[in-house]
Amino acid sequence: MWAGLEELLKKEEEDLSAKAEPLIGYFCSYVPEEIIIASGAKPVRLCRGGDNYYTTIGETYLGESICPFAKICVAYKVKPGDPYFKNLDAVIFVHTCDAMRRVADTWKANFKIPVFELGLPRVFSTEGYNYFEAEIILLKETLEAWTGKSITIDKLSRNIRLYNRVRKIILTLYDLRKTSCVEIKGSDFARVLKAWCYLDKSSFLSLDAELIKDAKKVPFNQNQTRLLLTGSLVAFGDEDFLHLLEDAGCNVVIEDTCLGYRFFENLVDETKEPIQALAERYYWQTPCGRAREWEKRLRNIRRLFYEFRAQGILHHTLKFCDSYGIEAYLLQKTLGKDIPVLVVDRDYSSDLDRLRTRIEAFNEVILWRT
Amino acid sequence: MDHFTDTALIDHYFPKLRVDRKLQGIRALFNLTLNFNSRLTRIRAQGGKIVGINGFSPTEAFYAGGLIPVGLGRSGVFNTILGGDNNIVKLAEENGLKRDNCLRLKGSLGSLIAGSIPLPDLIVCAGTFCDNQTKMSELLTQFAPTHYMDVPTKVTPAARQMMQAEYRKFLFELEKVVGQKIEEKDLLREVEIENKLRSLIQEMYRLMATEPPPLSGLNFYIAQLSPFDWLGDPQELLKVYRILIKEIKNRVIKGTSQVSTDRIRVIIAGNGTINFDLFDLIEDLGGTVVGIEGRYALVKNMIDVKGDIINNVAEWILTFPHRAGALERFQGILEMVKQQKASGVIYNACWGCRHLSGAANIIQGLLARENIPMIILDLANQNGHKAQITTRLGAFFEMLQKDASSLSKNPAFIPMY
Secondary structure (H helix, E strand, C coil): CCHHHHHHHHHHHHHHHHCCCCEEEECCCCCCHHHHHHCCCEEEECCECCCHHHHHHHHHHHCCCCCHHHHHHHHHHHCCCCHHHHCCCEEEEECCCHHHHHHHHHHHHHCCCCEEEECCCCCCCHHHHHHHHHHHHHHHHHHHHHHCCCCCHHHHHHHHHHHHHHHHHHHHHHHHHHCCCECCCHHHHHHHHHHHHHCCHHHHHHCHHHHHHHHCCCECCCCCEEEEEEECCCCECCHHHHHHHHHCCEEEEEEECCCCHHHHCCCCCCCCCHHHHHHHHHHCCCCCCCCCCHHHHHHHHHHHHHHCCCCEEEEEEECCCHHHHHHHHHHHHCHHHCCCEEEEEECCCCCHHHHHHHHHHHHHHHHHHC | CCCCCCCHHHHHHCCCCCCCCCCHHHHHHHHHHHCHHHHHHHHHHCCCCEEEEECCCCCHHHHHCCCEEEEHHHHHHHHHHHHCCCHHHHHHHHCCCCCCCCHHHHHHHHHHHHCCCCCCCEEEECCCCCHHHHHHHHHHCCCCCEEECCCCCCCCHHHHHHHHHHHHHHHHHHHHHHCCCCCHHHHHHHHHHHHHHHHHHHHHHHHHCCCCCCCCHHHHHHCCCCCCCCCCCHHHHHHHHHHHHHHHHHHHHHCCCCCCCCCEEEEEEECCCCCHHHHHHHHHCCEEEEEEHHHHCCCCCCCCCCCCHHHHHHHHHCCCHHHCCHHHHHHHHHHHHHHCCCCEEEEECCCCCHHHHHHHHHHHHHHHHCCCCEEEECCCCCHHHHHHHHHHHHHHHHHHHCCHHHHHCCCCCCCCC
């Protein structure tokens, strides 16, 4: 499915080093790409995972007891292996979890590359919004100074419209995943997510019709158990985990992760002043696990579970992740009373076959209940 | 019980620990710490209201409202040390915390569940600088009403506005427990008392910068362990600290320190919750602790008493190094090394603390550029690790006895975890 995406991604990688505009990487769903593009730079969301070798490299910088995703965020800058990490001209970090804040510190201390940082509250209130909006304005001014180009209202508005159009395409695909008409595997959908992270959004637009058409080709497989995936994201390079689920008879139909539904869900209001509209859209998205917003997150998980007609919840925690690790308990205590919940705690060295038994057993439990 | 003279509790709980029994101030602080729970229970029975603190918090507002602030972390740690009860860790793990969460938090949660401190009327998670504390605050709501005070990670005009708003919200929650408004004049009064305590502890640090230091590391640690969350009425604590500082000054003037002159001076950075045994171990290996960076953070800066007191307290919270990134934290450690004339740094990374352990290598590398050796210890607050760290600390002190500046030019001296 979506062979066109693969070709575009391959071409993007090949042309990367020849690109004229600066490449700015970021890791977190609170960074407004629209501002980066308006500054004349190319944004790329860095989301590598799955490789234990790189995890061990990152460990020499961050220590053992930090999540493997964070370690890889350092490791790919130390040892070439990803063209996007290699060709970065600057990077933006958001003050999210402790691990990513230490990754930011490691980049600042060790790599000769500008690091821009966005503060983010842990509780999402009006006062916190004012702080975040000020941070967005500061980011805009910083990028203007760094690129030497003015970020005008026109440029911002144009990019907001472009991004909204691309979000609508992805949301259409999500709508298809809700249905019993077509079968979109989680591992296939991961390609769409990868394309969002790396491709120019205008390339995405050109694929609009093809993406929807391809998605409708595969008939629905009623033998696959529908899962909601929550917790730590499944990064690029870690797709074997999704394949394992599919081999075990399950399919992820909705991701409540940092590279999942909440990243696309709401559009930017095109009628408002652009900076305010961006700040509002990014700030008020469903928060991730590092926030102190469990009640809000619980409501969202419950809503998605029913909207996407899931049959079970897979809570995926990367080892040493405090936020999702503690949320696993809260999830089991609340939704776990009525809905099958499986908590999987893993790192990139885990033998996936050991997980297979647990997932197959979980699938049996769900099938027995239905 | 006369806290200044009695040694029965110290002899009972710590017969082998090298408590400086000659100092009235130290005897008093140990006694106040050791019988803290029983006094608290008595006050509670008399109708006193308790606020449990998870994290760092300016305590002036509690006293201004007539509340008793109790650090859950300290209570948890002491429960473990005094009772040797590891069941509280198990209780915490059964109620939401994971095996790889920090032990300090497990002590806090486990103690609460076990009922080893009276259940607070309100739990405040303030100055919450880490994920562990933030998510644990969501678990705490199961036990008592809980308020979370968010602290921005940056210091900008907008961050200041947010901090001021957060502090006002925090006061509002306290007022619900108190049942009346906390007046700014009362807040100012308590700030002035706490500033005096800070000033006395700052004086203690200046005295500890002398050679030899007037106090051994253990006693220095006890003397700054919890001057702010409740050991007793702050006015009473001021008396204790004034006596202690006078005693310490006398030692410096008369040259009667209990610490010998040939000791290697070190500071402990990172987590400020430290197993008592570590200090005796450092002494046995030829060292002495002259600074504790995590504790000094609470006393380093005064709260400004001029102008809007609420905004001033909010501003003070923003000065905590725990809020900041590794690079800012390094600056604070470097300042302390120079101020206290230390030769090296022992970094208490604390197993389960991503905040600290993730910063360890960065800080170690930056200190190496300043020719300051640092050892990273992943300490749990239990005695079991003593054998493991003895060899490493012994090697570290041997290294410190050699010329530190030649070591940083040694290519083998690479900052590695």
